[in-house]
Amino acid sequence: MVEGQLVDELVAKYCTTRGYRYSYGTAGFRDDAGRLDTVMFATGIIACLRSIALDGKPVGVMITASHNPASDNGVKIVEPDGSMLVQTWETRATELANLISSGSAAEIRRRIAELVTSAADVRPRLVIGRDSRVSGPHLLECLLGSANSLFQAQIKDYGLVTTPQLHYLTSRSLSVDGPVEEEDYFVDFSSAWNEITRLHDVERLPSAGLVVDCANGIGGPKMHSFIPRCRVLSEATTVINDNCADALSLNRGCGADFVKTNQRLPDGIRDTDGDSRLYCSFDGDADRVVFYYLNEDNRFQLLDxxxxxxxxxxxxxxxxxxxxxxxxxxxxxxxxxxxxxxxxxxxxxxxxxxxxxxxxxxxxxxxxxxxxxxxxxxxxxxxxxxxxxxxxxxxxxxxxxxxxxxxxxxxxxxxxxxxTVGDAISDMLGVLAVLSILKWSPARWANEFTDLPNLLIKVIVPDRSQFITTDQERKLISPEGLQEKIDKAVSKFHSARSFVRASGTEDAVRVYAEAATQQEANELSAIVSKLVLESCYK
Structure with missing residues (x-):
């Protein structure tokens, strides 16, 4: 039996955030970094229990808030095969975090002792990584506080890595006998790139070069380690926004979310007149990528x-x-x-x-x-x-x-x-390989179809939980009557559709509108946004 005094001491030391409600969202827990110590302590327990339930197989833990501002952070748990945590265990993680945050000392002591004692006599195995946020080391300490003190877990800490690297390294730790190092990631993907480009006699990119915006996140140093290993790319690639040491610059004025949302070049790109290069942007932890270029009129064109x-x-x-x-x-x-x-x-x-x-x-x-x-x-x-x-x-x-x-x-x-998961670096390689083999310029790629004009905006609401959807989030069933009003608005525009869904991380809803012209899309967005706000204050 785990001593109650030890549990009390650990909770007092690592769980300063009390009375706060947590939710394991689509990408794990994510919030202002100052609120996450309790969540990290709970995550250490859940990750160890998941490993024990799987007979000591490696379970990954990634500390990151992806495209969020530098002041935020978060954590997600990774299955041994590199996939996302199964949903039944998401519920367990949420329940434990909220118990520690809001329960009585006796209740917390009893529940944690019960969880640890009921675990089989198997030593859990964790694979851990974090992005470049300054809050990462402290949150890691909170995670290790439970994993080490309560379970004596076997831990492999890879330090600063991208989220896809952590997924990959977790999966590889399951399938390979012997030590697994970050170097394996670089070797495997660069070797595949070199082999496929040699197979198709690719000696140059179909654009005048490649510019990679790394959102001033952990993808920057990883790209500098990766690119020299890749034939063709090493001479044709420029890496920008790669200063992950500047904490406040993370995802600020750059990165995939900024480019996608604002439909413009990120900070750090200059001298673009007559440009025929292909650009891409990662997010802060390099698990998403978007491409773009400047057309013959020097106008921004997104390839999402x-x-x-x-x-x-x-x-x-x-x-x-x-x-x-x-x-x-x-x-x-x-x-x-x-x-x-x-x-x-x-x-x-x-x-x-x-x-x-x-x-x-x-x-x-x-x-x-x-x-x-x-x-x-x-x-x-x-x-x-x-x-x-x-x-x-x-x-x-x-x-x-x-x-x-x-x-x-x-x-x-x-x-x-x-x-294992979406990976900005390997997805970038896949896209570049396909474009090179097809000999497609960025413009040729863009001309396959023409996007319907659209607009995605965020509307702040007092309680996002009242917005409940069905039909794969395309229709609202609550607030009552709102969907009928949205349908009526959509019917007034050509080739139009619009839907509303609650944010997974903040009290806001996303309003998406699409129509035959940008003006119509903007008008539809304004109408639906107004309907959303009206539904909140009836």
Missing amino acids: GDRISALFAYFIAQLLEQSGLRSVLSMGVVQTAYANGSSTQYLQNHLKVPVTCTKTGVKHLHHEAVTHYDIGIYFEANGHGTVIFSDHFYATLRTQTHNSLATKTLKLLPQLINQ
């Missing part, structure tokens, strides 16, 4: 997650046709309600690729892709996603006796694209 999905679908469909496997292997694209309507029509009508819609959050897209397709392509419009290949895919490729160029390329794609 919808475009990335379409590019991969176009390319892989060709490979399946050329290898004679299109009728053997199923391929589909998973989207959310935020996907532009034109991208859905392009995939379904032009490429004849099935499209599935699911709730926002990469864990939902990943599950849908894995469950329904041999080749599941999923990207949220914000650039978070990957391409997942099934066991049936691998088994089928192993039986192919005719090793054509298309077949060889199909075999290399899963090595080039991170199979």
Whole structure:
């Protein structure tokens, strides 16, 4: 039995945030860093219990707040195979964090002692990483406070890594005997890039160069370590916004979320007249990426997650046709309600690729892709996603006796694209490989379809929990009557749609509007936003 005095001492030392309600959202716990010590202590317990329940398999813990401001932080738990924590354990994590935050000392002591004592005689194994936020070391200390003191966990701390690296390293720790080092990540993905570009005789990028905006996050130093290993890229790539030592600059005026939301170049890019380069932006922990370029009129043109999905679908469909496997292997694209309507029509009508819609959050897209397709392509419009290949895919490729160029390329794609989670670096490599093989310029990529004009805004509300959705978050069932008013507003515009969903991290709702012209989209957005606010103050 764990001594009650030890539990009391640990809670007093590490859990200063009391009386606060926590929620494990689509990307784990995330909040102002000053409120997270209690959550981190609880996460150490839950992560250890999850490892014990899986007979000591490695469980990952990543301390990050992704694209959020530098003052925020968060934590997510990773399954041994590199996937997101199963949802039943999300509930356990939330319940324990809220018990420690709001329960009585006796209740907290009893529950923690019960959890630790009921655990099997297995030493838990944790794989830990964090992004570059200044709050990271303190929050790590709170996590280790429970993991070490209550469980004597076996811990591998990789220090500063990207979120996709942590997912990858957790998965590799499960599958490989012996030590797993960060170097393995660089070697595996750069080797796949070098092999596929040699296979297709790629000696230059189809643009005048590549500029990578790293959001002043941990992706900056990782890119500097990675690029010299990659043929073609080492001479053609410029890395900007790579100062992760400047805490306040993280995601400020740069990064994937800034570029996507503001539809403009990030800070740090100059001398763009006559530019024919391809640009991309990561977010703070390098698990999402968006691309963009300047057209012949020197105007900003975004190539977001919808475009990335379409590019991969176009390319892989060709490979399946050329290898004679299109009728053997199923391929589909998973989207959310935020996907532009034109991208859905392009995939379904032009490429004849099935499209599935699911709730926002990469864990939902990943599950849908894995469950329904041999080749599941999923990207949220914000650039978070990957391409997942099934066991049936691998088994089928192993039986192919005719090793054509298309077949060889199909075999290399899963090595080039991170199979555990969306990864800005490996997704960037995948996109660059496809563009180089197809010999497509950024403009050629953009011309595959024309986005319907749209607008996404945030509306602050007193209580986001009253906004309850159905139909994969495309329709509201609460507040009562609001959806009917939205439908009536949408009917007044051409090729229009609009939906409202609650934020997962703050008391706000997201209002998305899409229409035939930007003016109509803006007008529709204003009408729906007003309806949202009116529903809050009836």
